[in-house]
Every structure is written in structure tokens, then in C-alpha cells.
Amino acid sequence: MDHSKHTPLRPEELTSDAVDGANVYGPGDSHIGDVSHFHGTGQSAQAVVDVGGFLGLGAKPVSLPVSNLNFMRDEAGKVHATTVMTKDQLKDLPEHKH
16 A cells, blocks of 8 residues: 555544544555454544454554554545554554553
């Protein structure tokens, strides 16, 4: 996926309504998880990403500072994120407890 034509979200757009359910892509544009929910707003927020699993089963929720993710909209307006972290690096993080 060519992210160069995608529009980065502004800090005030980093809200639960905007990013819940967003796909997260790692190095090489591999799909590594989805945002399940968001704590806070703007640059100080934490995104909880469900990593791994299949069709929502067996995924591990991990919490990341929003600064570790680059949220953007594609040409169709769909929000997604990229990160330099791999799926294995995310799986190694502590499990997020609700």
C-alpha cells in the first residue's frame, strides 16, 4: 500500500470515534492488528491494539502510546495506522487489562 498519498490525522482528530477499528500495518505493510479502543485524546492517548488471532479470536490486546503509530486516512477516507514495530515485538508487550 502506498501511504504517500494518505492524509495524516491531525492531533485533534485522534479520538476513539476516529480510530477504533483501524487496521494497523507494520514493516513491509503487513497487517499486524487492529485498534480495539483508545484511552485519552490527541498525542498523549494510548491505543489498545489487538495483535494476532484470527477473526478476533485469540488476539492479544496491547497498549501503545499514540506516538508509536502513524494514523492516516486513505483516498476513500478509511483510517488506518502504520508502525515500525513488528507483530512479534507487539506480541512481546504486556497484555493490556481492561
